[in-house]
Amino acid sequence: MHLIIAEKNIAARRIAEILAGKAKVSAKKDGSANLYEFGDTKVIGLRGHVVEVDFEPGYDNWRSATHPPRTLIDAGIIKRPTEKKIVSILQKVARKADLVTIATDYDTEGELIGKEAYELVRAVNNTVEVDRARFSAITPDEIHRAFAETKPLDFHLAAAGETRQIVDLVWGASLTRFISIAAKRGGGNILSVGRVQSPTLAMIVDREKEIEAFVPETYWMVRLDSEKDHLPIEARHTHGRFKEKEEAQAAVAGSLPPLTVNEVIEGEKADRAPTPLDTTSLIVAAGRLGYSAANAMRVAEDLYMNGYISYPRTDNTVYPPSLNLNGIVSDLSKGVFAKDGKWVAENMRPKPTRGKKETTDHPPIHPAGYGSPEKIGEDAWKLYEFIVRRFFATLSPDAKWKTLKVNMSAGSEPYTATGGRLVEPGYRTVYQYSDAKERILPKLTAGDTLPINAVHLDEKETQPPARYTQSRLIQKMEELGLGTKSTRHEVIQKLIGRKYVEGNPLRPTLVGRAVTDTLEQYADTITRPEMTRALEDHMNMIKVREKRSDDVLTESREMLDRVFDQLEGNESLIGEDIMEMTIEESIVGPCPICGHSLRIRRMGSSQFIGCMHYPDCTFNMSLPPGTWGGAVRTKEVCPTHSLNHIRLVRKGARPWDLGCPLCSHIASNKEAIAMIPGCDDELIRSLHEHHLYAITELTSRTPLELSGLIGIPTQKAEEIILGAGDVINKLRLRTEMKKFIRDTITPRKGRSPAKIVKALIEEDVSDITALGKADPGLLRKAGLSETEALEVTGSAKEASDARILKDAGIPAISLKKYREAGITSPEAFLNRHPAGISLASGVSIETVIKHVSLICEQYNRPPPGKITKGAFLKGQKELTDLPGVGEATLLKLADAGVYNRETLLAVRDDIPGISPDVISKMKKKAEIA
């Protein structure tokens, strides 16, 4: 059996179809692995790399004392399958193969993916013959040729790729760990470092520094308006920028009529049709259409998977001869493109345009099939249409312009005007993505004299360099050799994800700056594109056998060791530097109380805004817990409080804008403060003026302080403080009731806990005690069934009773004993005789009396009389000595207040549960005794 291994599913399928010829190909999909079969041949599609390099076991713990980051430099490297399913199917099939052909992409990474497959094959079948097919397009001709002349795998080329993998892992992981640990960052907040991402970040940071250092210079431009045959002419002074205003003014003053035409130079300008698309130019063009880099690639991937365009990851800008250009044009010449397709077919240039880069792995990006706007969808259509039109344009003739340069003078001053007219639109007929503004001038000849309608003196300023847009950055990365066509947009996403950069165009955050500054100072190598260049040189040398992979790795590890010499000696300094530089990111603005800075602070999952002058200033504002999203400041600043707005951000959720934290702090306390009796609008205004926003800030002050602060009489201040305390208590009880409702009621449609609580509060039922006493009808109105309503009020009563008893001061251990005896409500304590309670619960009589007294106090009732333990025990003995008195009787007697001979004699005969006869007999015996 012949096994063919392709880099990806789609390649496997097409190779199978081509090689099968007329034979039928059967496709099998097993999870993530695709297998195509015909005759005695199987073709499997990988998914790029199916294994990855990692450190040998033992290096997982970042904070390990025995394996600090530096030890990663010399840690053993292993390969681990990342696509286990594909690996297992590959190996299963490979066992039975007697020829294996590696047919991965024709580039370095493809050779490495091939070698990885080779090793997986060898692990289960060490005798099978393995060869390699190299093709630069998946077309019948190319594929048949490549499979007719297979060659051995190029292990040196693969080794070059492998060396890159290891260098990247070792540098990236060790530096990432080091710098994250130094800055005390963990979890989702690590500070990453890498050969590609760090220089890319540095470019953005450097550009920002240039912008900050830029000093604008004022300059002046002189132009004038004229006309001929009612057509306007705008002429510029040939001096261009005037640095001195006086000179410019002199030029204006010297510009006297008439305007004389001295010379008219006619010319022609060729306007070259654009070259075939590679990934970078696709991303750049998509940027102009409004797609972010990552979005453009996602859409392109989608178009590719659905057969509308060719493979979107390519560096090639030259159509391979095998590509059937005419066929594609005719396929596209329908629907929306009918007219343009026909035009292209009729006006096709002799040879398509070609760009500077020509590679062997994939053709330039081109349409692969016709799609209508309806089928493709709005989101992707703009990009697809662009790809089609760009393809058309590369086959269309150049456009031609007629240009006109007119030299003129006004008085002593020289002027010039330029015009341009599109005489042959060429490719622009089907491709209108680049600006082609015509500037039409009237017909002018030397010697013409024209009027001067106006002379303008424009004051302008030199501009700082522009920030990078995503597409500009990708272009720049390509120029510098950073990343690949497939990874550049991901690198940018990574920088955004790490919160190193933000916005569009891209700006560095403080974290991004701090990391770049630190790396530039201590580990400069990793921040420079030269590292990539050097690595590529070394990879080339490995490829041509001038160097061995091991030597390159040893050299690289020695370099990294020297970097760590620098880093380790300065670890605490580096950490402090980064933390100091990044603290500003959490600063929100001035504290309204003391003027120092307010900071977002996090403690576990809770977060709040507090004053940096704590503990001298205790001003703070609470924020929703971190589960709602981490609080970050936004650029927007509250005009009233000069505080940055706050936003809660959570992965996978839409950000939640809280606005100005102080505004929302005030708003959320407003209702509570208004609940204080005697607190009118006037007083609230006065409180706010003195920066008292939260109700808790009132209760934490003495009446004297408050009256001094806001200038009200002490007596009034005292009332307010007491009132505030009551409100806090009330709100606490309300919250407690909300929680109780939420815990007891199963939410169902139309009766959310929030809704029920609202209805209850409207009826003035705002704590658990009130709920216990509430009319179940209220709850029925809120949507509960009768049984549910009774259950809620019943358990509310229980909960409230338990709370009252606990608040009265009865310790938990006694409460437990009472509860076991069924004594759960305050009423039970008030209505039952202490003797009965004591006997039923086993709590000693003296303690029971103490507890009952506590409750009586709550209810303004007189406390029960004292009974000592001794007297009680003696009394019990007196009673049990009487014939026929057992424990059951003793309890009944106790509940009636009978606990000794004396009380027995005083009692009437109607004790519940004991017949009057028995009682009078007992009394008689007691008298005798």
Place this chain on the structure above:
DNA sequence: GCAAGGTC
């Protein structure tokens, strides 16, 4: 929990 490179 780290990189960069494939692919989805």
